[in-house]
Amino acid sequence: MGSRRKEDLDMDSKNTTRVGGWVSEVRELGKDLRFIVLRSWRGKIQLTLKRGKVRDELFDLTENLPQESVIEALGEEVKEKIAKAADIEIIPEEIIIHSKSEKKLPLDPNWKVKALLPTRLDNRPLDLRRPEVQAIFKIEASLIRGFTDWLDEHGFLRVFTPALIGSYSESGAEVFEVKYFDNTAFLRQDPQLHRQLAIIGGLEKIYDLGTNWRAEPSHTTRHITEFRSLAVEMAFIKDERDVMKVEEEVVAAGISRVIEERQKELKILNVELEEPTRPFPELRFPEIYEILEGFGKKIPYGSSYDTESERLLWKYVKEEYDNDFFFVNRFPMAEKPFYVMRAEGPWARSVDLICKGLELSSGGQREHRYDILLEQIREKGVDEKQLEWYAKFFKYGAPPHGGFALGIERLTMQILNLENIREASLFPRDPERVLP
């Protein structure tokens, strides 16, 4: 007889358990013994169908059951299970087939044959069925929970700043345009300017967890066009070092939460994660130039460094401080945007956080003095009128403040040693991919 209605399965008797999942494999040993292995959030579940022990109709029902079909079963859990590879073994009393899969699969969720990343992303829902892929997102969720709990406990207010902006947001060239009724709007590339306006609004300690977009046609393993950031902004700081202090605490809180909650997932991914030692080392310009010269790398004085330098600096920090994290402070003002606060000489109170040679965040102290801000806007050659909507509010009282924006996917990628940032995004967007 065919499948039972769901209501029938709800009449659970005492010793029965109910499981559901995707058919990972069906193994048949002769006509009288069949194993159906399910992949589920509870782990691997083996249904054991033994002629004589289960009703014959369950054999008929599951005849030619294709891999990746979705079924539910009700049955008795075997206490001393024989199935070594399964987490749970069930002798089924009832089985319902919710959905039969096509037989030819675009990739194998059992991973007997590995698919390449583009194939995986083209077929992401099937790829996501793999426990090692799910582990990434479980870890990411814990990481974020660690961040937000720390921030909430330390008096930061979670806010949402706009993603649609009617004018220049930061650097202009790399924003996506959006048709906005009869006008044009832009997707934010960073919630920075609105965070500052919120500070001026008297929201002294805030954070925004949200999506940013960059219209950069970058072909690398560390860029996607849509990414999420944890963006923190705080008022009445002494200088940028107050911001760094918060940032390292937040990062450490996220990582220790992952260690607390996700041992199983870390093991699946074969990652040994340790809470980073604090404080994170701080490297500064212009000393950076000397460090790099020690590696035979010459950077013109007054210029910022390149990608290779980030890796060299990591090597240096690893040797000198045995840390995967470090800050770089005092970037050349000439290469930074108008809103950063100038430090002594040509340097800025501008700070990056780098993990294993990859930039995770930018931040620092912002310029809150209206006249200087205006000067810097002119200096950078930015059209004043384009920024008036933002700059004018600095006339009415702005406290010293600073913050940072930390890339969620980038941090996830770095702590899990993922080779491509796309792995840390559920449905990544890049210059070639906006579907699925």
Added chain:
RNA sequence: GCCCCGGUGGUGUAGUCCGGUUAGCAUAGGGGCCUGUCGAGCCCCAGACCCGGGUUCAAAUCCCGGCCGGGGCGCCA
């Protein structure tokens, strides 16, 4: 934006340099055998050279163009 590399069954690969078997293998798929754990096994079957042009007796292989994809740099998170 600049530069480099690559497209072989559903998936993942060998073969390409140096042109010439029936395009090999794995896995998934179809059929058969098997009453307990294993990535279960064994036997059989079916399935592919991105597109177009050129060179040649002969092109998966060499050349040109196109399409699609990957990566590096720049920039950034």
